[in-house]
Amino acid sequence: MSSEKVTLAHVARLAGVSIITVSRVLNNKGRFSEATRARVLQAANQLGYVANTAARSLRGHPTQILGMVIPELVSPYFAELARAAADAASQMGYDLAVFTTSRDPERERERVGALLGGLADGLIIVVPIGSAGFLASLERSRAPVVLVNHFGAPTHLPVVRADSFEGSLAAVRHLLALGHRRIGFITGAAHSSQATERLRAYRECMLAAGLWDERLVRPGDFTQQRGVEAGHELLSLEEPPTAIFAASDLTAFGVIAAAQARGLQVPQDLSVVGFDDIPTAAHSHPSLTTVAHPIQAMGQAMVDLIIKAKAGEQVRDVLVEFPSELIVRESSAPPRIPGEKV
Amino acid sequence: MSSEKVTLAHVARLAGVSIITVSRVLNNKGRFSEATRARVLQAANQLGYVANTAARSLRGHPTQILGMVIPELVSPYFAELARAAADAASQMGYDLAVFTTSRDPERERERVGALLGGLADGLIIVVPIGSAGFLASLERSRAPVVLVNHFGAPTHLPVVRADSFEGSLAAVRHLLALGHRRIGFITGAAHSSQATERLRAYRECMLAAGLWDERLVRPGDFTQQRGVEAGHELLSLEEPPTAIFAASDLTAFGVIAAAQARGLQVPQDLSVVGFDDIPTAAHSHPSLTTVAHPIQAMGQAMVDLIIKAKAGEQVRDVLVEFPSELIVRESSAPPRIPGEKV
Structure with missing residues (x-):
């Protein structure tokens, strides 16, 4: 399979543009004419090019993925929250990967570990159920993490939550x-x-x-x-x-x-x-x-905070609280x- | 931050077990006493250990992530389908990362590219909306892909679908x-x-x-x-x-x-x-x-097929069709x- 591997260079050759241009078009960075963009996308499509995100992440270029861990997908409330975050992430040029924990603290720990280990640039944890020790270990890891609807143990991690x-x-x-x-x-x-x-x-x-x-x-x-x-x-x-x-x-x-x-x-x-x-x-x-709850605004706030945290801005102790409305x-x-x- | 990096060795030392044991416990492989298991998990938790999945994937060990691309999260049908796949994946020792396309063919292409580029071991695409050319490029990439509820262009990719x-x-x-x-x-x-x-x-x-x-x-x-x-x-x-x-x-x-x-x-x-x-x-x-639709059985079939495909088994032209029931x-x-x- 590796002998068949399609690279940026193959795409660039077929599209008649530079490798840098292919990379930037595929990563949605910089501005190009619609014609250039279309040519690159068509070439990538035709060759079956798939970006090697893991390799990219290893080389130190950030992936464009934000992770979100939610208790379950079937609750309309969590589904709406995930949609709001995905919409906000998309506007900022990120994809949102959603994982479920089934309200199992160990599954939560595993998923958070796997995501922060390299899959995701930043992680939104909705209603964290892990112990205070787990939250403290997340704090120590200095990974970009935002907690959502956390009312439990005190933490210095940034929190977005809505009143109940x-x-x-x-x-x-x-x-x-x-x-x-x-x-x-x-x-x-x-x-x-x-x-x-x-x-x-x-x-x-x-x-x-x-x-x-x-x-x-x-x-x-x-x-x-x-x-x-x-x-x-x-x-x-x-x-x-x-x-x-x-x-x-x-x-x-x-x-x-x-x-x-x-x-x-x-x-x-x-x-x-x-x-x-x-x-x-x-x-x-x-x-x-x-x-x-103001779901859209909450989704926007989560994504804004994660992006700030990724950029190295100070988000320690930030608490964004939204009112609820009858x-x-x-x-x-x-x-x-x-x-x-x- | 790298000077603070917690490794398997740190966890092993604190838990008083071998590195292999830590790795196997954290990856849910092999059998251990509940006491060993608890000691390892507690040590990992205490130290804030997060598995470096990207690095693991680079070293050639497969990540434990299956990807799923669905049109939207807010539809109860897709949410149920994602839950069924997540349950089946979990039983097989995998996590399921869910991405949405908002029914946009270009977003679908991007997400599929990003996932197959290294994030996910295999990919379930629910109601693919890409062109026949896109499906053909997926076929050529030989990546483990399963299409769900695909009734469109002919393809040799494996398909799981339910009657309507x-x-x-x-x-x-x-x-x-x-x-x-x-x-x-x-x-x-x-x-x-x-x-x-x-x-x-x-x-x-x-x-x-x-x-x-x-x-x-x-x-x-x-x-x-x-x-x-x-x-x-x-x-x-x-x-x-x-x-x-x-x-x-x-x-x-x-x-x-x-x-x-x-x-x-x-x-x-x-x-x-x-x-x-x-x-x-x-x-x-x-x-x-x-x-x-028999959602649970469909979720199981998708995950079974992806795992077979990952293991190199022949899944070309496999079509798993489920009846619907009044x-x-x-x-x-x-x-x-x-x-x-x-």
């Missing part, structure tokens, strides 16, 4: 202002610090209103399936809630499915509020009242007054 | 058997060969039944938002359909939202069938009748007879 507490307070206050008194809550996954923040806000708000009742809290895991189950549990209570706040939109959709399966109408018989503002939240019936749609309304009850 | 035609026939026949005569269809994205297959099946079936009416076909793009719009368009017709088959589940959910917004009940007033069987299809109300749930039912019409 204030947005959740706003969601519960919205339901209280509509006149709800029995408000259920379905938590996120146990290991998630974002889930902890959302529960903390709900609890604080309900305690302050003198309405705290632990029977109204059900454990969840961010999935729609668990929303269906927990929704049925809450709606089977002797005194069921008139509103349910779920720690994710998928869980909220599960609650709506459970309510509808019991013949209840949302929001007339039950108000439902989610968290995340995933794309389907605006295009469902009823459309979903929810709390949104978005009121159709799924929340005042409770029926008892006389109207169906 | 027979499953769509089954969906339309199911609606005909329930007694529907006016059956609408919302297409997938224009560039998708899977979308073409689904439309072809619908058209063939409706023509054969003498029920073809092009006014019942609306262009879509696989999204929920477009499902809402196209749903309203179809339901505003003078003679609206009593059933709608959508080329994706998200689009089907959009149709259901549009129907409900118009005061119609699904399936009593309108039957809706989707395609993909995304996780939420089973946990919505009504649950969604849809067509499923899954009947609550969203499809016989039409109301006219006298019963609300």
Whole structure:
């Protein structure tokens, strides 16, 4: 196979340009006429040229790859975050390689190690789950790393994160202002610090209103399936809630499915509020009242920070915090007054 | 920074084991007592050891990375496919790096080039959109490549794909058997060969039944938002359909939202069938009748083929085809007879 290896020189010869020009066109550096660019790309394509990025990285030229480690791909929230980062990276001339950890600290450690070992120029770690020791070792390695939605152990690594507490307070206050008194809550996954923040806000708000009742809290895991189950549990209570706040939109959709399966109408018989503002939240019936993170801005901030870190700029202790925002749609309304009850 | 570089030798000294043992534990090769394993991992963690994968790849040891190029992360279908491949890869001792192309042939070419240039051991390309020339150049490069859901230009590269035609026939026949005569269809994205297959099946079936009416076909793009719009368009017709088959589940959910917004009940007033069987299809109300691809088996097949190709086994012209399956749930039912019409 090595005898067949196509090099920059082959491409340059076929395109009738210099090797430097081929290299710069293929790496998207410098400016060229569209004709030159097209000729180089066509020649590279025709010869089946593939850039030897590993070799390039070894020679000290940076690869154009940013790495991102996320807990899972199937969560719409993480998928949106990865898309936002990929878009921002692309605008800056980088590709984004996405790896999943399946929420396994050892897999996280392995992936981070492999990526920083040479695959990626910089690494975005979404919701790091490794120990404080692991974060400290990353700090010592001085590799360009940005943590996203980290609320855990103190660190000097740069962090980009979005609020979950204030947005959740706003969601519960919205339901209280509509006149709800029995408000259920379905938590996120146990290991998630974002889930902890959302529960903390709900609890604080309900305690302050003198309405705290632990029977109204059900454990969840961010999935729609668990929303269906927990929704049925809450709606089977002797005194069921008139509103349910779920720690994710998928869980909220599960609650709506459970309510509808019991013949209840949302929001007339039950108000439902989610968290995340995933794309389907605006295009469902009823459309979903929810709390949104500014995903695009977060993606931009992660990529900006990584690029600064790679350039040797000081990013130690940088913390970029974004607010969350309550978005009121159709799924929340005042409770029926008892006389109207169906 | 190089003076601080932590090597296998440092880890071995701290853990009190040989360098070979450290290497094998970190690469998940060979068998060790849990105690040895824990000691090595703890030492590596404590020292902040990160494997130098690029250097390893240069020395001729293969990296443990498989690459996957998908059109986008936000589609639940592609996210599920990536998860299935990541799971299968993980079981075989590989990591999966996922890249997106945003359906841009040039970005696809760049990513494929970068990955095969050294980042990845083998590459899974989902719905390749490059020209026949690009596929031919991949063939000539003899790199381990597997194409997924490729229905385009003939190629000798190995292909894993799932049927869209027979499953769509089954969906339309199911609606005909329930007694529907006016059956609408919302297409997938224009560039998708899977979308073409689904439309072809619908058209063939409706023509054969003498029920073809092009006014019942609306262009879509696989999204929920477009499902809402196209749903309203179809339901505003003078003679609206009593059933709608959508080329994706998200689009089907959009149709259901549009129907409900118009005061119609699904399936009593309108039957809706989707395609993909995304996780939420089973946990919505009504649950969604849809067509499923065997995603887990597809993920396994892709990874098996890539590993065979990497090992030098003959995979030229291998075609692994999976059937699709109609899954009947609550969203499809016989039409109301006219006298019963609300």
